[in-house]
Amino acid sequence: MQQYKKALEAIANRMKSFLDEDMGIEVVDNEISIDNGDKFNLSKHTAIIGLGGEVKALTLYSFDESLANKLVESFTYGEITKEEKEELLAEIPAEVANTVIGNAIPNFPNAGKGATITPPIIIKDAQLAMKLKNSTVLTAMVETKYGNALCALLN
Amino acid sequence: MLNVLVVDDSMIIRRNLKKMLTELGCNVIAEAANGQEAIELYVKHNPDAVTMDITMPVMTGIEALKEIRKNYSDAVIIMVTSHGQEDLVMDAIKSGAKGYMLKPINIDKLAQVFKKAFPNMKFKTDEELLV
Numbered sequence: 001m002q003q004y005k006k007a008l009e010a011i012a013n014r015m016k017s018f019l020d021e022d023m024g025i026e027v028v029d030n031e032i033s034i035d036n037g038d039k040f041n042l043s044k045h046t047a048i049i050g051l052g053g054e055v056k057a058l059t060l061y062s063f064d065e066s067l068a069n070k071l072v073e074s075f076t077y078g079e080i081t082k083e084e085k086e087e088l089l090a091e092i093p094a095e096v097a098n099t100v101i102g103n104a105i106p107n108f109p110n111a112g113k114g115a116t117i118t119p120p121i122i123i124k125d126a127q128l129a130m131k132l133k134n135s136t137v138l139t140a141m142v143e144t145k146y147g148n149a150l151c152a153l154l155n
Numbered sequence: 156m157l158n159v160l161v162v163d164d165s166m167i168i169r170r171n172l173k174k175m176l177t178e179l180g181c182n183v184i185a186e187a188a189n190g191q192e193a194i195e196l197y198v199k200h201n202p203d204a205v206t207m208d209i210t211m212p213v214m215t216g217i218e219a220l221k222e223i224r225k226n227y228s229d230a231v232i233i234m235v236t237s238h239g240q241e242d243l244v245m246d247a248i249k250s251g252a253k254g255y256m257l258k259p260i261n262i263d264k265l266a267q268v269f270k271k272a273f274p275n276m277k278f279k280t281d282e283e284l285l286v
Contacts, residue, residue: 022259075259076170077175078171078174084170087166088166091165091167094165095165095167098165098210098237098258099237102238103239104239106239106241112239112240115240119164119212
């Protein structure tokens with residue numbers, strides 16, 4: 001359990017610094033707390049990445065609508081056309097998730113040695129609540145001025 | 156002008172790299188979304204440089220790097236990835252990558268890595284872009 005907690009802490013802390021420092025999106029609550037439960041809510045802006053190596057798990061990243069919109073603005077280089085906006089909005093959770101987990105790996109247990117990640121999968125238009133039995137489910141919420149980013153780890 | 160092949164499974168990253176490389180004065184000759192496409196487009200276009208993501212479906216960037224370098228030993232391939240693990244960086248460099256850039260990407264990082272890979276080339280810098 002401890003190694004999963006450490007991995008999620010690394011992911012949540014990188015999510016926080018990525019939003020705040022790299023994207024210029026103000027994080028309103030600096031405390032990251034890891035919760036242990038069997039259910040959580042996902043928004044329609046969600047991506048999943050599989051994690052292999054010492055810590056084997058599924059990781060999920062879910063962004064509130066207003067935060068996803070702000071991320072499109074901050075992450076995308078140059079001017080965004082109307083035609084591009086929808087496609088960028090659909091892809092943004094995957095690219096943020098990929099950047100955050102990849103950057104967080106050196107802070108995983110055993111310095112992330114041998115850790116592997118899968119390409120991200122986007123969950124399109126699926127607003128849902130996940131309830132899982134007999135699984136390790138850890139969640140961490142990063143709160144920003146534009147809404148929340150949920151990071152979750154499932155095993 | 157350098158002809159560059161951009162390889163990444165993310166549409167956003169391909170788009171960002173294309174815009175940044177164009178601003179630096181390069182020409183993005185083609186784009187690929189996985190390692191297999193990258194090999195095919197490398198053979199077709201014989202670009203001066205490649206930006207290559209590592210974690211991609213179908214074929215990873217490291218596999219594509221090794222395959223391209225087998226037949227084109229002078230290929231200039233710059234790895235662009237979010238994966239911060241040192242062993243992966245070493246593997247890419249040992250396999251012949253000319254540079255390594257950690258995501259998130261910005262135009263300064265990109266200019267720096269291209270200047271290092273092509274020390275005799277002139278790239279449009281921020282100052283030049285402002286003129």
